[in-house]
Amino acid sequence: xxxxxxxxxxxxxxxxxxxxxxxxxxxxxxxxxxxxxxxxxxxxxxxxxxxxxxxxxxxxxxxxxxxxxxxxxxxxxxxxxxxxxxxxxxxxxxxxxxxxxxxxxxxxxxxxxxxxxxxxxxxxxxxxxxxxxxxxxxxxxxxxxxxxxxxxxxxxxxxxxxxxxxxxxxxxxxxxxxxxxxxxxxxxxxxxxxxx
Numbered sequence: 001x002x003x004x005x006x007x008x009x010x011x012x013x014x015x016x017x018x019x020x021x022x023x024x025x026x027x028x029x030x031x032x033x034x035x036x037x038x039x040x041x042x043x044x045x046x047x048x049x050x051x052x053x054x055x056x057x058x059x060x061x062x063x064x065x066x067x068x069x070x071x072x073x074x075x076x077x078x079x080x081x082x083x084x085x086x087x088x089x090x091x092x093x094x095x096x097x098x099x100x101x102x103x104x105x106x107x108x109x110x111x112x113x114x115x116x117x118x119x120x121x122x123x124x125x126x127x128x129x130x131x132x133x134x135x136x137x138x139x140x141x142x143x144x145x146x147x148x149x150x151x152x153x154x155x156x157x158x159x160x161x162x163x164x165x166x167x168x169x170x171x172x173x174x175x176x177x178x179x180x181x182x183x184x185x186x187x188x189x190x191x192x193x194x195x196x
Contacts, residue, residue: 049186063177070170073163076106081116081130082137082168083175088117089141090179093189101192129159133168140172 053060071079080103087096100113115122119134126134136156139148160168181187 049184052181052185063174063181066170067174067178070167070174072167074167074171077103077108078130078133078168079171080106080108081112081126082133082171084113084116085119085134085137086141086172086175087179089138090176090183092179092182094182094187094191095175095179097189098192132156132159136168137172140169141176 080099083099084096084103087099103113104110112125115125116134119126119131123131132155135152136148139146139152156165156168
């Protein structure tokens with residue numbers, strides 16, 4: 001039997017090859033899945049970037065102090081919502097893992113944790129005050145995209161007294177700093193320096 005070189009024949013051959021390749025990839029993927037603890041240990045062992053806390057201890061302690069001062073007077077649930085949303089936006093898996101766990105330990109509702117990333121489409125999960133804080137978190141975190149719009153700032157100012165608003169803003173700045181430290185130094189999601 002001879003194979004003709006028609007477009008249909010070429011498409012059939014390409015499809016068969018892609019199907020075979022996909023099946024091989026699927027089989028390989030299925031056999032290389034490991035439990036999360038093993039994966040975390042392997043990722044942490046392979047980490048080659050500096051340990052920021054050891055390399056710049058005074059700076060590290062200063063950030064811890066700034067973070068602690070920022071959260072004073074704020075509700076723990078609001079603190080975690082802000083930290084989770086900024087970590088989503090910055091793609092910081094290390095901080096996202098840490099702060100969703102912290103929120104759970106503090107009794108946060110699992111449904112709300114799942115909705116933080118899409119809070120605008122699920123406003124009924126969040127109070128108007130939390131929504132204002134989340135909008136401000138997004139604007140400050142993505143400040144290069146258009147600054148902090150007056151409407152976003154005004155909405156936050158309508159829900160927070162001046163001192164509390166200053167603390168919300170400080171917390172947003174702190175988590176953005178932590179996100180950048182974690183991303184720049186290759187921190188591994190699932191580990192937590194605070195516990196070890």
